[in-house]
Amino acid sequence: MTSPPTGKRPRVLSGMRPTGKLHLGNLVGALANWIELQATHDCFYFVADWHMLTTDYADTRELQSNIQDMVTDWLAAGLDPAKSTLFIQSRVPEHAELHLMFSMITPLGWLERVPTYKEQLENIKDRDIHTYGFLGYPVLQAADILIYKADAVPVGEDQVAHVELTREIARRFNVTYNGKDLPGLFPEPGALLTKSPRLPGTDGRKMSKSYANAVYLSDPPEVVRKKLATMITDPARKRRTDKGNPDVCPVFDLHKVFSKSSEIERVNHECRTAEIGCLDCKAILATNINTRLAPIQERRKVYEQAPQKVWDVLETGTEKARRVAQATMDDVRKAMNLV
Numbered sequence: 001m002t003s004p005p006t007g008k009r010p011r012v013l014s015g016m017r018p019t020g021k022l023h024l025g026n027l028v029g030a031l032a033n034w035i036e037l038q039a040t041h042d043c044f045y046f047v048a049d050w051h052m053l054t055t056d057y058a059d060t061r062e063l064q065s066n067i068q069d070m071v072t073d074w075l076a077a078g079l080d081p082a083k084s085t086l087f088i089q090s091r092v093p094e095h096a097e098l099h100l101m102f103s104m105i106t107p108l109g110w111l112e113r114v115p116t117y118k119e120q121l122e123n124i125k126d127r128d129i130h131t132y133g134f135l136g137y138p139v140l141q142a143a144d145i146l147i148y149k150a151d152a153v154p155v156g157e158d159q160v161a162h163v164e165l166t167r168e169i170a171r172r173f174n175v176t177y178n179g180k181d182l183p184g185l186f187p188e189p190g191a192l193l194t195k196s197p198r199l200p201g202t203d204g205r206k207m208s209k210s211y212a213n214a215v216y217l218s219d220p221p222e223v224v225r226k227k228l229a230t231m232i233t234d235p236a237r238k239r240r241t242d243k244g245n246p247d248v249c250p251v252f253d254l255h256k257v258f259s260k261s262s263e264i265e266r267v268n269h270e271c272r273t274a275e276i277g278c279l280d281c282k283a284i285l286a287t288n289i290n291t292r293l294a295p296i297q298e299r300r301k302v303y304e305q306a307p308q309k310v311w312d313v314l315e316t317g318t319e320k321a322r323r324v325a326q327a328t329m330d331d332v333r334k335a336m337n338l339v
Helices: 024-037 049-056 063-077 094-103 108-112 115-123 137-146 157-178 221-229 250-258 261-272 278-305 308-335
Strands: 011-016 042-047 084-088 152-155 190-193
Touching: 011 024, 011 137, 024 042, 024 063, 024 152, 042 063, 042 308, 049 063, 049 137, 063 084, 063 278, 063 308, 084 308, 094 137, 094 157, 094 308, 108 157, 115 157, 137 157, 152 157, 157 190, 157 308, 221 278, 250 261, 250 278, 261 278, 278 308
Parallel strands: 011 042, 011 152, 042 084, 152 190
Antiparallel strands: none
16 A cells, blocks of 8 residues: 555555445445545545446435435434545546546456455346446546545445455556656555445445435434344244254344444343343343443434535535646646647
C-alpha cells in the first residue's frame, strides 16, 4: 500500500448500496468499522446509488427514501460529518468520467474473472443482470476509489479481489500514461481487512433484507424481542429438558457478538446441561441487543424529526467530494492528453 505523506492521515473510501434501513449485519460487518476508522483516517463514505442500479435498475421508486433511511442510520450509529465526508455517488459526475477512461484500458478478461461476477449471475434469477453495467461495475468501483486517491479500502475477505482489480487498473493507467520509471498519478490502494462476522438472521441464513430475516437498527425493543423469539435454534433440541449444542445454534452466534463474555460462558454451559431453555436464552440476547441499539435509536430520533438535516449533511459532503474529484480529473485529462 502506498504510504501517505508524513503527518497526513491515510485516506480510506467505502460505500453502501442504498437499499433502505440497515440491520445488525450492516452494523457489525461494516458500519462499526467505519466509525472506528474516523479516529485514525481521512474517511470518505458514499451512497453507492449507481452501484444499486447494476442489479436493481428496473425499480427505482424507493431510491430517494432508501438513501435517507440508510444515511439516517449512518449518522445515528456514529458517523460524524465533522470527521468523515459523506456523499452521494451520482452527484459527483466525475466518477462516471473516470469510469469511462478506465473502461478504455481495462481488458475484458479482468472483469470476467472477478469471483462475484459468475457467482451473482448464477444466484440472482429474479432480475436480468446480463448487462454491460453489471459486467463493468468493478471498473466503476475502481473509479470510486482512485478518484479520491484512497490509500486503503476497508473490506471483508470476499471483496479483496475487487481491491486487487483496482490496483491493476491503477498500475495499467500509471504505466500507460506516465511511463514505467515515472511516479504514477494513482496510488495502488491496499485492502484494509476488517473483522466481519457472519451474522445469522432469524431463519439461520445470513442476515439479509432480501431474506426477511433481519433485525433492523431502528426496530423498537418489543419488535427485537418478538423477532428473536421466533429464531431457530439447535434443531436437535426438541424439548426444554434436552441438552443443546451452542456450536450449531444461530442464537449463540449472536450472543458471541452482542453479549458479555461472562454471559456467553454462562449460556454455553447452561445450554449444554439443559439448565437454560431457548426462550430464556433468547430473552438474554434480546436485552443485550436492545442495550446496544438504544443510543443509536435515540440519535436517530433527531434526524427523523428533522429529515432535512440528513440531506444537508450529504450536500455539504458531496460538495467537498466533488472538489477532490475535479482536481483528480484535471490531472487525468492532462495525463491522457485530452486537454
